[in-house]
Amino acid sequence: MRQLRVDYETRLVEEVVLRAVAGHPDEGEFRRVRDQLYELGEADERDRAFCTFHGQWFERLGMCQPVEEALAERPLVLAQVRRCAVVRARNKKEEGAELFVSPDPATGRAIGLQLRPESLLVPDQLLGFLRHEVLHLADMLDPAFGYEPALKIPEEGMAHRMVQDRYRVLWDTTIDGRLTREGRAPDRVRQRRLLDFARAFPMLGAGAEEHFARFFDGTDLTHAQLVACARDPVQALGLPQLVDRRCPLCTFPSYSFEPDPESLSPVLVRRIQEHFPAWRPAQGICRQCADLYRGRQTAAVPATA
Ligand SMILES: [Zn+2]
Ligand SMILES: [Zn+2]
Known part of the structure; x- marks a missing residue:
C-alpha cells in the first residue's frame, strides 16, 4: 500500500496558483472567494484559510499532477519513501530531487524536491524533468544498482571533478536510455546525451557513439560499473593501452593532448599555474584539462557583445 505523502511549501503553492489563475476562465470565482478571506478577523485563522484555499486551487488547476505521475511510475519509490517535500528553488540550477535517509527507521526515507514556480506552470516539460530525477532516486533505492553515496575516489581537485563529471554523464545516459525504451523520454534526448558523453570521454574520438550505445541501450548496469568506467575508461572500456602518456595535471592517461601547449595564452598558463605552480x-x-581552464577563463571574463 502506498504510504508516500507529498507536501508542498505554502509560499510555493500560493505563487503558482496566483500565476496559473491569471487569465484562467475561473479567475473571477477565485478572486471573489479569495477576497472574502481577508475579512476573517484573526490573523492565524486567516493564514490557515488562505493556505487551505490555495491548496484546493493548486489541486483543481492540476498542479499536483506531474509530481504525482512521476512518483506513481516508480513502485520502488512509492513503497520505500514516506514523504516528499516540494520546496521552492531559487534558480534552475537548484532544481532537482534528493533522497534523505533518516537514522531513525520510524521516520524512514524522504524526498526533497526543489522546483521553481515557473516549472510547475509547464506541466508537460516538468513531467519529463521529474521522470529523470525520480529514476535517479529509484536507482538509489534499488539493491541491484548498488548505489553508494561516496564515489570512493581518493584524488582531489581536478581529477576528482573529472571522475564525478564522467560518473554523472554515465548515470544520466543509462537513465535516459531506460526512459526512452519506456516511451517516457523527451524528443532528441539520445542526441543530447551523446554530445555530453563525447565531451566527457574525448579519448574515444570517433568511437564515442559505439561506447555510448553500451550505456544508453544497456540494461542492468550497476553503480560499480559506472564508477569503474568514470575512474578508468581505458581499462573499463577495453581501449588499447597507451604508451603511458599521462596528463601532468589530472594524471589520467589521455588520448588527446593539447596539440601545441607552448602557444597557450599567457592568461591561461597563469591560471593553470595558480593550481599547479611547477x-x-x-x-x-x-584537452580536457585545458578546456576546464578555458571554461573558467571565459566564466571569469564578462562576455562582450
Ligand atoms: Zn540526472
Ligand atoms: Zn588532464
Missing part, C-alpha cells in the same frame, strides 16, 4: 607548457596538458 607546471610548464612544454610538459603538455590534456
